[in-house]
Amino acid sequence: MNEWYRGDVSAEYAIGLLEYLEQRNIGRDLALAETGIGSAQLDGDLRLTTQQDAALLENAVRLTGDPGLxxxxxxxxxxxxxxxxGLGLMSCRTLREALRLWSGYLDVRTTGFCIYLxxxxxxxxxxxxxxxxxxxxRNCALERLATMTARLAEQLAQCELPDVEMWFKDEQPSYTSAYAGRLPKLRFSTGLCQVRMPSTYLDLPLPTAHSLVCSQIKQQCERERIALGQNNCLIARIKGLLPLEDGTYLGMEEVAQALCMSSRTLKRKLRHLGFNFRQLVDEARKQEVLRDVLNTTMTIDEIANRRGYSDAANLTRAFRRWTGESPSQYRSKLPYKLERGAVAQVVAA
Structure with a gap:
């Protein structure tokens, strides 16, 4: 694992986990055994390494017997x-502003994931x-972050948001049945990892909004980011820049210019993170294709042409690698699809 990912997770998440374990009568010493996490780390609100966070989660899953922890x-x-x-999120004017703050400053809480809206x-x-x-x-850490993100929306808006969903790339694990009725709607084998909701939710005003506090929190987050020696998540920023309205993608030179750096510097930074530019373009194309397949007004030939495939057969081969299904099979199984730019319910046969 790349050295850049160390010093990853805020200790506050570990403290929350330990408090939950104590409610289950599982002592702190047992939970922290062989994790390398010291009390000074927790009491001083220092960051855990990715390895320490994983070791603590592994202990907690074993001690609780709950793989869906x-x-x-x-x-x-x-x-x-x-x-x-968290205080900054509460002080935002709307849910949109709060979720942008969450995605924009996630790296001051964890550098092992990034989110883009x-x-x-x-x-x-x-x-x-x-x-x-x-x-x-990693699945446990990912499920923790996705559920936190989905829960943020209702916590901040202080109302139920029934159309929030969590989508995961892989097949549904058996342990999700234990959480039936407690989680937002879940979708598996989608090829995507995301929390999604109607965009109208983003306009919801937050009852705890305070513009001055919000501005002060942003400044403090910037100072914390600098103190941690981090930049705003480069991967998320690139992914946000890549897709164009006509279905094409910016090149490396154009992305580098938008990020105010040379293409040589961008290439070096990506190499340091274990990525290359072509990987990011391929991942962006994959996500756009998966999104296009939901739009039933587009044929597979149209999607292939829009996303740079020579024909529908080549797109279908790529799609099978991602999902194990053809585009038409994937489209028919989804609980809803996009028609004329809106979400439409699919009536089960």
Whole structure:
């Protein structure tokens, strides 16, 4: 795993987990055994390495017997778990502003993931990128973050948001049945990892808004980012820049110019993070294709042409690699599809 991913997770998330374990009569010493996490780390609100976070999650899953612990932690998370960023989220004017703040400053809470917000066709998508996929217990950490993110929306708006969904790339694990009725709607085998909702939710005003506090929190988050020696998540910023309205993608030179750096510097930074520019373009194309397939007004030939494939057969081969299904099979199984730019319910046969 890349050295850049170390010193990753805020200790406040570990403290929240330990408090939950204590409610289950599982002592701190047992939970911290062989994790390398010291009391000084927790008491001083220092950051844990990715390895320490994974070791603590591994202990907690074993001690509770709950492989779905990431969901449990996400459901139990409070705004105070997010430290100063949680206060900033509360002070935003609208849910849109808060979720932009969450995605924009996630790296002051964890550098192992990044999130970017994308709006299209009446939907808002918070796309989650795993920057340390080789770490242990990664599904647990991902489920924790996705559930926290989904829960943030209702916590901040202080009302029920029934159309929030969590989408995961892989097949549905058996342990999700234990959380039936407690989680937002879940979709699996989608090829995407994201929290999604109607974009109308983003216009909801937050009852705790305070513009001065929000401005002060942003300044403090910037200072914390500098103190941690981090930049705003480069991967998320690039992914936000890549897609153009006509279905094409910016080149490296254009992206580098937009980021106020040379292409040589951009290439070096990506190499340091374990990525290359072509990977990011391919991932962006994959997400756009998966999104296009939801739009039933587009044929597979049209999608192939729009996304740079020579024909529908080549697109279908790529699609099978991503999802194990053809585009038409994938489209028919989804609970809803996009028609004329809106979300339409699919009536089961």
């Amino acid at each position: 990431g969901f449990e932690l996400g459901l139990r998370s409070t705004l105070t778990w997010h430290g100063i960023l 994308h709006e299209h066709d009446g939907l808002a998508e918070l796309n989650i990128q795993d920057l340390a996929p080789g770490a242990l217990l």
